[in-house]
Amino acid sequence: MEKDDVALRIEAFDEANGGGVGCYQDKGAYHLYLLATEAPIARLKPTGRGDEVSIAYWSHRRKWEDIDDMGGCVLPLDQALSHIATNSLFWTWT
Template identity: 60%
Template sequence: MKDEEIILRIKTFDAANGGGVGWYEDKGAYHLYLLETEAPIARLRPIASRAISSRAWLIDFHTPIALHR
């Protein structure tokens, strides 16, 4: 997946979910954060894989998930 496709997907996801997500690129990774609080949400970074002919992306989520019982 090309960088332009990643940016388009981030923008499309943000618009479809009411906005509020910002992003920036740093050292080849895309960082997503909440605009209101600047809290980090996730980091998307390319990974090399021989099994995948095109570039794959690893997503690191920063937001803790609350478990409710």
């Protein structure tokens, strides 16, 4: 099965930043996880507007949750990946 543009961009970002993150698709979203432990990192769900994605994190409730209380954070894919890479919230359970 061929990877789509979003999956390829996620993979390229990961490789450019040292690797170690896996990605799979489920229910229309891209799930990022730490390869070493299989711990969930983030979920990126395309909004249908350009390359914007809604970002969720794996919470202490053992489910995906928005990163704010006001309807979530939506960013272009490259900005979303940078945000995930530098925000400790996403790395709490890894």
